[in-house]
Amino acid sequence: MDILKVRSHQREELVEITELVQEKLKESEAQEGIVILYVQHTTAGLTVNENADPDVPRDMLHALRTLIPQHGMGFRHGEENSDAHIKASLTGPSVTIPFRDGKLLLGRWQGVFLCEFDGGRERRVIMMVR
Amino acid sequence: MDILKVRSHQREELVEITELVQEKLKESEAQEGIVILYVQHTTAGLTVNENADPDVPRDMLHALRTLIPQHGMGFRHGEENSDAHIKASLTGPSVTIPFRDGKLLLGRWQGVFLCEFDGGRERRVIMMVR
Amino acid sequence: MDILKVRSHQREELVEITELVQEKLKESEAQEGIVILYVQHTTAGLTVNENADPDVPRDMLHALRTLIPQHGMGFRHGEENSDAHIKASLTGPSVTIPFRDGKLLLGRWQGVFLCEFDGGRERRVIMMVR
Numbered sequence: 530m531d532i533l534k535v536r537s538h539q540r541e542e543l544v545e546i547t548e549l550v551q552e553k554l555k556e557s558e559a560q561e562g563i564v565i566l567y568v569q570h571t572t573a574g575l576t577v578n579e580n581a582d583p584d585v586p587r588d589m590l591h592a593l594r595t596l597i598p599q600h601g602m603g604f605r606h607g608e609e610n611s612d613a614h615i616k617a618s619l620t621g622p623s624v625t626i627p628f629r630d631g632k633l634l635l636g637r638w639q640g641v642f643l644c645e646f647d648g649g650r651e652r653r654v655i656m657m658v659r
Numbered sequence: 660m661d662i663l664k665v666r667s668h669q670r671e672e673l674v675e676i677t678e679l680v681q682e683k684l685k686e687s688e689a690q691e692g693i694v695i696l697y698v699q700h701t702t703a704g705l706t707v708n709e710n711a712d713p714d715v716p717r718d719m720l721h722a723l724r725t726l727i728p729q730h731g732m733g734f735r736h737g738e739e740n741s742d743a744h745i746k747a748s749l750t751g752p753s754v755t756i757p758f759r760d761g762k763l764l765l766g767r768w769q770g771v772f773l774c775e776f777d778g779g780r781e782r783r784v785i786m787m788v789r
Numbered sequence: 790m791d792i793l794k795v796r797s798h799q800r801e802e803l804v805e806i807t808e809l810v811q812e813k814l815k816e817s818e819a820q821e822g823i824v825i826l827y828v829q830h831t832t833a834g835l836t837v838n839e840n841a842d843p844d845v846p847r848d849m850l851h852a853l854r855t856l857i858p859q860h861g862m863g864f865r866h867g868e869e870n871s872d873a874h875i876k877a878s879l880t881g882p883s884v885t886i887p888f889r890d891g892k893l894l895l896g897r898w899q900g901v902f903l904c905e906f907d908g909g910r911e912r913r914v915i916m917m918v919r
Contacts, residue, residue, distance in 0.1 A: 530691065530759060561790065563825050563917055565693050567757050569766030571709040577882040578874055579831040588864045588871035589878060592857055597722055604718045611718035614708055618719060622707040622769075623755045625883045627827050627917045629790060634915050636829030639882075655764050657693055657757045659789055659919055660821065660889060695823050697887050699896030701839040727852055734848045741848035744838055748849060752837040752899075753885045785894050787823055787887045789919060 531656040533566075537648035541594065543578075543586035547640040550626075550656065551633055559658045560631055567623040567655040572613035572647035574620030575654070580640025593619070593646075613646035620644045661786040663696075667778035671724065673708075673716035677770040680756075680786065681763055689788045690761055697753040697785040702743035702777035704750030705784070710770025723749070723776075743776035750774045791916040793826075797908035801854065803838075803846035807900040810886075810916065811893055819918045820891055827883040827915040832873035832907035834880030835914070840900025853879070853906075873906035880904045 531553045537544050546566075554564055568575050579585040597612045604611035624641065627634045635641075643652055661683045667674050676696075684694055698705050709715040727742045734741035754771065757764045765771075773782055791813045797804050806826075814824055828835050839845040857872045864871035884901065887894045895901075903912055 530757065563919060565755055565757060567755070567764065569764065569769065571707070571715070571766065571768050576878045577831070578878050582866055584864075584866040585831070585871065585874050588862075588866050589875050591864070592862055592871070592875045595862060596726060596856060602718075602722055602725060604714075604721070606712055606714040606718050611715065611722070614715050615719050615722045618706045618708050619749055619879055621751055621754075621881055624881075625755055625825055625827070625885055627790065627825060627915045634827065634829065636831065636913070638831050639829065653766070655757045659693060660887065695885055695887060697885070697894065699894065699899065701837070701845070701896065701898050726856060732848075732852055732855060734844075734851070736842055736844040736848050741845065741852070744845050745849050745852045748836045748838050749879055751881055751884075755885055783896070785887045789823060 533654040537645035542645040543642040565657045569653045574617045574644040616646045663784040667775035672775040673772040695787045704747045704774040746776045793914040797905035802905040803902040825917045834877045834904040876906045
């Protein structure tokens with residue numbers, strides 16, 4: 530088990546963690562199985578998406594913000610971050626990625642991202658190999 | 660393997676199951692690994708989110724209902740619960756949570772919830788430890 | 790490990806793969822555990838939902854298209870498929886399904902679907918049994 534510490538710098542940001550995960554997987558010396566990543570927070574999620582064009586993460590955050598704005602939806606939770614809680618559940622708290630020969634079986638355009646919805650902060654992601 | 664039976668009382672409701680899952684995990688005597696929860700229904704999901712302020716689950720259901728109302732979107736499915744099917748796929752049918760020393764590695768504010776979108780009913784959640 | 794090749798024929802389509810997954814599981818001769826399905830693409834996802842009435846997948850695609858249309862949201866990504874990337878992250882790149890006695894523990898109405906958001910294409914889904 531590893532704990533990855535991931536730093537975000539903006540309120541909403543997709544922080545790529547692909548290389549960090551691949552490095553930890555290499556250190557584990559496991560050859561075939563699944564990597565489980567799990568974020569220990571309620572206003573951040575994890576996802577897999579394109580890591581080539583930065584406009585893809587930008588468009589994703591833009592669309593989520595358009596659908597679920599921080600203000601104006603009649604939220605009652607007093608911390609003014611209900612939007613972040615909801616986006617976190619929509620992207621989800623975990624991703625499971627298969628690997629073989631010690632390498633994540635990501636598609637050509639896929640990267641792994643921490644989805645920050647209420648940053649910037651340091652976030653904790655648990656990584657397990659099974 | 661365990662089958663958790665979870666009772667909902669309203670059409671839309673987030674029912675916390677954290678303690679139930681932690682108890683079953685303790686009974687299994689497993690020390691480190693992952694818990695997989697899987698809901699055997701198409702109008703309910705599973706998620707992890709804040710369990711401290713009840714306004715967080717309330718705001719989540721409110722936002723989903725605003726985006727995907729039960730009526731008025733031109734749905735064709737005759738049971739008048741297409742909204743519930745869609746919300747179930749958005750939250751997702753399963754969550755995977757790592758544990759160590761027999762304890763779920765939840766963050767400080769995290770709880771595990773059955774997301775009921777077409778209740779109240781008794782729902783079945785499969786739990787596996789690996 | 791298996792690689793499932795799944796063919797879609799429309800830009801947006803839910804392609805059921807339940808039988809294909811069940812067959813591969815049978816071939817593996819595993820009795821109890823979890824099946825992990827992982828799509829190696831950034832404009833397609835995986836989900837579990839009702840496979841009885843084709844209006845359910847239809848309504849799901851309709852709702853997602855209503856919320857996140859291909860054009861008109863101010864997307865910057867040049868390939869005109871930002872909507873597909875976002876829908877892929879909302880449904881998610883993987884599903885984890887428990888099985889026992891060599892059979893997927895699906896609910897009565899549940900089927901497994903590849904969610905195509907930018908087809909028709911051949912898609913690759915990694916399947917692992919643990």
